[in-house]
Amino acid sequence: MRFSSPYSRREMYSPESNSVRFLDRVEDNAAVRVWSEKTQQEKGDSLAEGYESELWDFxxxxxxxxxxxxxxxxxxxxxxxxxxxxxxxxxDLPYLLGIKVDKYLFRALAQFWNPAYSCFTFGGIDLVPTVEEYMALLNCPSIQADRAYSRPVNVPPFVKKLIRITGMSEQWVAARIKQKGDSKCIPWGNLRDLILAHPDLKKRVDVFALSIYGLVVFPKALGYVDEAVSDLFDRLDKGTTPVPAILAETFRSLNACRRAGEGRFIGCAQLLLAWFHSHFWKAEKVSYRVFSRDYSPLRELVATSRRDDVSEEKWIAIL
Incomplete structure (x- = not known):
């Protein structure tokens, strides 16, 4: 097995409240590397003896x-x-709208994805996004880490789910569902009009969130929100966390592209880049940050200016 560092939970003293709080901390990279190497030596490698990579060079x-x-x-x-x-x-989903996807950085990152281990390998360092890290990035108080989404055996029809989410009539919903390839979808334009005109504030917020999930987090069909997204979204109000599903789609898409040597990434590129940058942030030359509960990693990422003129070749050399 290969390992990387998750965000850990530590009990730390807070002078502001004169009490003990749980704060998020990114572990020091050196300590994590020692732990990772020690664990791998003890557990061994998960690949079969004689395994040979069949990945494309680029x-x-x-x-x-x-x-x-x-x-x-x-x-x-x-x-x-x-x-x-x-x-x-x-x-903090709306902050994803402000994250620019650097295509050169992303293409460079993809070259370091190892499908055999489902992780990024930078020289001797292995890194992979974890549930804890993505939970910290999304910063959603209503979801519960131990309630992962799993597709139910009996899934309600797409029409029924959209009726429940949008509050619109069956006739309105049925007239707007389209077929895109092997999936049913609803166009973003219809959802946009609903957000702008719906009389119920909570429904406007819900449809806006559904749109972010369909257009940013799971952008399978450009300009449309896929039926599968509504399956997951319909469970969020029960405290279900979408993070394992987000990570699964990220890994699946990266694996497919690497093995084929080409393809379109249909996971959440914004979250993956946010995760990548979080591992290279420094505060006063210290390679970790301490977060309070009010701290938003995505908000800081959006507010941080970054160069977007670095070529793909340069990024590969840097990484």
């Missing part, structure tokens, strides 16, 4: 994204009360 991966300008405009037009309602129910 993967031509596409990270074509949906146009998110209308989503950003809608979010900007909302008042603080509406935004707070969204944060309480869905966490």
């Amino acid at each position: 993967t031509r991966i596409s990270v074509t994204q949906n146009d998110l300008r209308e989503l950003r405009e809608i979010w900007s037009s909302w008042n603080d009360e509406t935004k707070q309602l969204f944060y309480c129910n869905y966490g």
Whole structure:
């Protein structure tokens, strides 16, 4: 097996409240590396003896994204009360709208993805996103880490799920469902109009969140929200965490592209890049950060200016 560092939970003293709080901390890289190497020596390698990689030398991966300008405009037009309602129910998802996907960095990262271990390998260092890290990035108080999503045996029809999410009539929903390949979808344009005109504030927030999940987190069909997204979204109000499903789609898409030598990444590129940058942040030359409960990693990432003129070749050399 190969290992990387998750965010750990530590009990730390908080002078502001004169009490003990649980704060998130990213472990020091050197300590984690020692732990990782020691564990791998004890546990051994998960690959069969004689295994030979059949990966392509270079993967031509596409990270074509949906146009998110209308989503950003809608979010900007909302008042603080509406935004707070969204944060309480869905966490820091809106910050994903402000993360620019650096296609050169992403393509470079893909070259270091190892499907045999399902991790990134940078020289002698293995890194992989964990549930704890993505939970910290999404920063959603309503989801529970131990309630992972699993597709039920008897899934309600797409129409029924959209009726429940949108509050619209069966006739309205059925008239707007489209077939895209082997999946049923609903166009973003229909959801946009609903967000702008729905009389129920909570429904506007719900449909906006569904749109982010369909256009940013699981962007399978450009310009559409896939039926599979509604399956997961329909369970969020029960405290179900979407993180394992997000990671599974990330790993599946990276594996498929690497093995084929090409393809379009259909996981959440914004979250993966946010995770990558979080491992290279430094505060006063210290290779870890201590987070309070009010700290938002995605908010800081969006506020941090980064160069976007670094070539793919340069990124590969750096990594």
